[in-house]
Amino acid sequence: MPAPRPLLALFAVAAWAHAPITPALAGPLRTEGARIVDSTGAIGQLRGAVLPDVDAATTATLGVMRRRWNFNAVRIPVRVADWQRDGRAYLDLAAAAVARAREAELAVILVAEESTPSAATRAFWTACATQFRDSPNVIFSLFRQPPAGTDPAVWQDLFNAIRATGARQIVASPVGATITGENILYEAIPAVGGGNVFGNLPGRVPVYAGEWGLTDCSALPLDPRAVSDLVFTTLYDFDDRGISWTASDFTPGGLLLDAAEYEPASFTPAWRCGQPGMGQTVLTWMTGDPIGFGYLRKEAISSAAGGPSSPASPGQLLSLYIEQMGPAPDQFGRLDATGKLPAQLGGTTVLFD
Secondary structure, eight states, X not given: OOOOEEOOOSEEEEOOOSSOOOOOOOSSOEEETTEEEOTTSOEEOOEEEEOSSGGGOOHHHHHXXXXXXXXXEEEEEEEHHHHHHHTHHHHHHHHHHHHHHHHTTOEEEEEEEOSSOOHHHHHHHHHHHHHHTTOTTXXXXXXXXXXXXXXXXXXXXXXXXXXXXXXXSOEEEETTOOOOSSSEEEEEOOBTTSOOSSTTOBTTBOEEEEEEBSOOGGGSOXXXXXXXXXXXXXXXXXXXXXXXXXXXXXXXXXXXXXXXXXXXXXXXXTOOBTBOOOHHXXXXXXXXXXXXXXXXXXXXEEETTOSSBOOOOTTOOEEEEESSXXXXXXXXXXXXXXXXXXXXXXXXXXXXO
């Protein structure tokens, strides 16, 4: 196969899909009333997905989450048991993941994972908050999927442990906890079709759907199309009421079909609860396109002179219509002294073989 050659193009166009770009949140973040506010004073909403662990937060995955899926946040579980075993080395792995997320313009929700809150959880948060107290893109979530019947005083104790380190970032606490302090986000884990878990809190305090998904089969209809509609309704409700959210999970078997191409899972006619399916619905909501941003399809390549998509020919002038790739403003090439067009425009080069 011949080596890729630059495609001479008359102009490069950034053609955005129907959905707007989700604004990145510039840390440090804070809460004001019922809102999350970033360092520029802009009101923000977390919209993202959950990764299984710190090792999954690769540069490629985080980049796809931001550019193709239009997310601005990622939720990463940090395991108390792994920290007990590996100590500072484990937190260094988490720090590398946080740094990669910041480079990708993603806010990071670090959530403690353990079977039940314990003295080890408090010690973990002391160490973790000390490590990340100067990381402006980090939010601390006190506990992943808190067990029913947990003493409410536990959450104030963990919150105090974080604040005692000097960390002032937002802390996500379970809905129903009464915590004295500032920069608090109230978190619950809704199931699609499972009803309102936030009560009348939206609009009064900042709220966050930590790991929502298709977790309650009894609440879902049998028709996959109706389930897809429920997912759309859930997303509409989140955005309409200003609820931040991270969908579960950005992995094969969750939102994805495979880890190599990051293809979204979809509701096939044979879909049954327990199978992956809502990825394409989430992607369509976020981008207006079931394939997402930054994906060049043959239908988006056409002659610069106009007309429908058709195969490219050597020397032909082409228009490429693609989201989240290429220069932000339209840019137009100019003939040089020899009558040739540039092979690069706006920092973008298109190759074909």
